[in-house]
Amino acid sequence: MICIMIGPPGAGKGTQCDMLVEKEGFRKVSTGDALRKHIKGKTEIGLKAAEVVARGDLVSDDILLEIIKAELGNDSDEKILLDGYPRNVDQAKTLEKLELKNKIIAAIHLDVDSQELVARLSGRRVCSQCGASFHVDSNPSSKGSMCDKCGGSLTQRPDDNPEKVTNRLSVYEKSTKPVLDFYKEQGLYRKVQGSGELADVYSRIESVIHSLT
Ligand code: ADP
Numbered sequence: 548m549i550c551i552m553i554g555p556p557g558a559g560k561g562t563q564c565d566m567l568v569e570k571e572g573f574r575k576v577s578t579g580d581a582l583r584k585h586i587k588g589k590t591e592i593g594l595k596a597a598e599v600v601a602r603g604d605l606v607s608d609d610i611l612l613e614i615i616k617a618e619l620g621n622d623s624d625e626k627i628l629l630d631g632y633p634r635n636v637d638q639a640k641t642l643e644k645l646e647l648k649n650k651i652i653a654a655i656h657l658d659v660d661s662q663e664l665v666a667r668l669s670g671r672r673v674c675s676q677c678g679a680s681f682h683v684d685s686n687p688s689s690k691g692s693m694c695d696k697c698g699g700s701l702t703q704r705p706d707d708n709p710e711k712v713t714n715r716l717s718v719y720e721k722s723t724k725p726v727l728d729f730y731k732e733q734g735l736y737r738k739v740q741g742s743g744e745l746a747d748v749y750s751r752i753e754s755v756i757h758s759l760t
Pocket of ligand 1: 601635
């Protein structure tokens, strides 16, 4: 099964997906993580995408198709969480056409007030080694500026600065919000309140998933 997580930048998709991986045995497929890996490794895709990601704009659908094909398997028993894809309606249509054996069971919309998002993003820190996500106030690492999962150093993503954040939020409004309607029409849309304690948000997501499996 495939479960799609959709939400604005800073909604906490990455953190919640990591918890689902740990507790429910999902495999996370994050196009953002995949792109950052390409950028770090200076691959052909990485060189093309670096500037676009740094601006907070969307990378071309062609590149994303290449990434998503490489990341998704064709095993119908596997539990996959899709984080960051589809990000526009064309990508949602592409995903349908891929005719995966593994079926989409839900598109979970992690909904968070836009005022809260900026505060969340500016306090976000990510591990440069394993990619784990923390927040200086709401989800700090027990090892300060080091990752408490792998000991790597925590850094701020270049696209988490206020100017880039504003652009990412407007890209979300314009390109990604219509994807929610796309899944409403298919009866796959599920809304989850993303504000509040991490554990409470997690229970809400978990109960949606349990109700479908
Ligand atoms: P966020 O925390 O903003 O949701 P991600 O880590 O998911 O960010 O993605 C970071 C950046 O990678 C995006 O701002 C965009 O530039 C690029 N990206 C990720 N997924 C996609 C996609 N499906 N289509 C186009 N660009 C993408």
